Amino acid sequence: MTQVADFEQMWRDLAPVGRSASSGGYFRQPWHSAELELRAWFREAATARGLELEEDPFGNLVAWWGPDSLGSGTDKVLTGSHLDSVLDGGAYDGPLGVVSSFAAVDLMRSRGVQPARRLGVAAFVEEEGSRFGRACLGSRLAVGTTTWDVARELTDREGVRLGDVIEGGTSTLLDGVATYVELHVEQGRGLIDLDAPVGVHSAIWPHGRYRYDIAGRADHAGTTRMEDRADPMLTYAMTALAANKQARLSGQRATFGRIDVRPNGTNAVPSHVTAWLDARAESDAALAALVAAVEKQALDRGGRDGTTVTVTPESVSGEVAFDTALRDELVARLGGVPVLPTQAGHDAGILQDAGIPTAMLFVRNPSGVSHSPYESAETADCLAGVEALADALTGLVAP
Structure with a gap:
């Protein structure tokens, strides 16, 4: 299949999962049926591509391209995003980054890219904090800035403890990750005003x-x-x-x-x-x-x-400034795309704060609306995002 067909088919597969018939919005809360179905889809997508699947005790997932022997084992590149949603959220916040990451791997392979560093596609759990009240909980647990002793006592709106939902433990999922690049739908109007399909984030507001x-x-x-x-x-x-x-x-x-x-x-x-x-x-x-x-x-x-x-x-x-050298490298590689801060929190901010050089790409949202059923993105812009991500990752894993 072509890269376009891959992306569009993946998007059709995800579109009905967790969607409300009344509002058109999405209810994909962690460890409930819709989000679990999306994680099953992630595993199938990884297996279909011959990628090695790894999961930590919290439910964070990574699908690795390339054997352990690539590089030194301490210079892995990671991309991806999350699959959960806010209550009655939009289709693109999170899943666009995961689908685009798989599509970028497909595109890189079709171009004959031979990675010299291991590349992983990640799906972090509970990014929105819509069930247990902690934004980016999965990535916080993965890097250790939130401990399992604290997280296990978190409760959802029904009084269910996180410790009664998952066993928890210690994560080694990000061991050896030296760079993280996350693609996300824009959650504002910056690219609309600049008439640009793709941009790069400079920082996350505190x-x-x-x-x-x-x-x-x-x-x-x-x-x-x-x-x-x-x-x-x-x-x-x-x-x-x-x-x-x-x-x-x-x-x-x-x-x-x-x-x-x-x-x-x-x-x-x-x-x-x-x-x-x-x-x-x-x-x-x-x-x-x-x-x-x-x-x-x-x-x-x-x-x-x-x-x-x-x-x-x-x-x-606190304020997160993304790695300047990595940001500038991506901007140059992508031909001078706009650079803007974001007011939204992301797993990328957690990894950057943990010392992993991180960059973010974002794709135009013609509605300018997010965390809402009205969130949107045009297919042409999404494909421009896939190409930009593939270009960025190629420069990192096969310079």
Whole structure:
């Protein structure tokens, strides 16, 4: 088959998996049926290409091209992305990078490339943090920045412990990996504005997730006077508005996208609200200032409402600057494509922070929308991404 046919067939194979008939979005949460089906597809794709499959105790997968004897064993090149999605997410966030990686290997082979370094295609697990609440959990466990002793106690929304889902242990999956290149759909409008199909990321904005626990007093919705209430929902509402205002004023990002209300009755004043703030900023200092400003306004409002506010950082990642030499090499090899930062977190940021030189390619998203069923990419742009990835990887494994 041609490289075009390979890509399009792989995409048709993945398209129905985990898709909602009502919204058109995807529900591919880790260790549930849809995501497990995608991992089975990954294994089949690796086997069909004669690639050696390796899996660590956390469910991270790598399909290796080339025998162990290639190179020194400590200069492997890795590409890939993830297969899980946010709740009701888009088709391209993650899977585009995995499919494009397999297609790039196909294209390199059709060109007669003979790798001098071992090349792996990776699928990291729980990148979105949509089930156990930790973004890039699989890659964090693989590099050791999150320990299994901590991760095993994480629980999902149903109270299921990660330690009861997988056995865990220690990962050696990334031993010998010297370079990582990840392709991803763009999650904004940068390439639309520049009228370019493919670009390179320079850095990832610092970002974090913060849990707000707001405690009040349950009461009757009809008989309790407004002035006699200690309503945590009011404190939350003010905090959400404050986050929006502070982010707009500073040119940063702040989002409350998840909330849990108890007892969650229509005719009762809540006793407790738990809400999660996603905050992102152009620098570590700007992120700290944004988070502090939102917390201050929440505490002030809690004092007026008679509620208590507790803020817990659940996962915070500092700014990640991708390897400059690798970035410049890719830009030159690809003929001067645009270079832009990203406000989204990626496994690439985890590997770069762990000392593995890393670069990111991204493909134009004509909707400019991500983490949504409206996320999109044109086939022509995806194929341009495959060719760019193949060119980049060829320069790394067969210079």
